Amino acid sequence: MDKLREMEVFVAVVDRGSFTGASDKLAMSTAAVSRAVNSLESRLGTPLLARTTRTIRPTDAGTAYLEACRKVLDTITDAEANIAADQLNPVGTLTVSAPVLFGQRYIAPLVNAFALRYPDVSLNAVYADRTARLLEEGVDIAIRIGHLGDSSTFAVPLGFVRRRTYAAPSYLAAHGEPLHPRDLTQHQCVSFTGVSPPLEWVFNENGARLPVRLQPRMIVDLGPAAILAAVDGVGITQFLSYQAAPELIEGRLQAVLTAFEPESIPVSLLHVERRSTSGKIRAFVDFVTETLRNNAHLQGVDATATRTSR
Template structure:
């Protein structure tokens, strides 16, 4: 019988009832299974989908959740006829469940998976310019080290849906909102406003974001809302409505237009680094920059669940975390000049 079948049979037979003669081992196994059921309900969004994922009946899934809520003394899920979502207590407990289940998965994987050679097809996605500059060299090195892994690299300036599009690992720039994925933090980048020195000499440099309404602007849809750029003023969010002279959907097009003096643009800090160093672009309105944007590496499997994914995460994580473009500006200047970065942590 498969693991799912054994799991389902156990749940149906035991019906999550306990007696005074139960061993601590049996109780511990019940708790892990109840946690798996709870996580599966949240990740899949319904009792029915969770039951299909785990190979259980819907009644068994419901009994497992009821047992878990009775034991914790808290309502973990808010149910309606159309949706299931975690309560505040459920959100807090969900994180704890994931840590416990990940620890168990890691322990099991470490027993036999460390010496298994990664094989299969690995699908990776990343933003175009970030992928070309920072991810592609690491992907190439990974392919050389693991010849039995085939690589499908997708570089697009849109949010890829991992489960729906069959993506194993995705580099995501921005705040996360998908509870079905696991995130590996890599660092931060800045959203900055740039203009060519020649443009500023002709049109003048704006000293406040609201002055942008009197300037020509180039909106890059991969970074900003084309009709609204967001800044911060004295700690508060400051949106500025625009009528852009040009709207583009690729970073190189925005960079080229701004460098040629077409107008002012907003980019992520790493995108304009060569042009800033070459003095073709200059950052402006730095006092009004919004908060840093997080960069994460997402995957849909727990650590150790797949040899190819685990190997790729281990291969690229440290390299990306130490990339100066994902760290402070001081470290970036030091790296460009070949100097050792300061010892403080960001």
């Protein structure tokens, strides 16, 4: 029997004035109560109870130990009550990290709605195109796009995106559409460094990795600027599928080389603590997971399929 349980038994014996009373309170057998007290006294090396045929009372050592036991048990009870309350009414500061464009389109609206739903939680939203280190940077929740390695974090799968190749209709009308990735060496290309290495784009052909070396017309390190360059017809580019979703829906970009797309890329929600240990984390995970899993752009649905619903 663990120490806390032995302390609880000892307090119950004193409060009820008998082993039988303690067994009734704790739903234990009288023999188990007796063994717990004997184990406690043996471990402490001193009698805690003075027993007669009619009464049980604490010894001097037992009286001093009784007070300490009550403090310990009361502290645990209070802590459990606070945790239970935290689960129902989350409090504290929650730090959420996400990539810039993904955060702007999909996470920021959920963060705002969460703030309205839970007024006792303060939000610290960090949008950056880099991998946040949860423990080192004090991040509670991180949205990660990419395959996950071994870590101490807990991952909630949300869906996946694809690395796709796009061009503006005006560009294709002027230069023609590439039919094979190697045709890109004869085209103007805009490399967005946030998705692909600037001088090499990777495709998939018959299940095998197919890298293509390029000499880009333009190299861009900012997503919206790369999208604008593609829409303006500067050249063919690569984005993650969610990044170009609005432009695809509006017809300002169209996907090319779709038969050669590489494997999908998982999107996950990461957090350090188990969901049951933090009310604010559990509440946020529950709040956003279903919405993001129902997002067509994270489930492999072609963005053009949503055109009629917007």
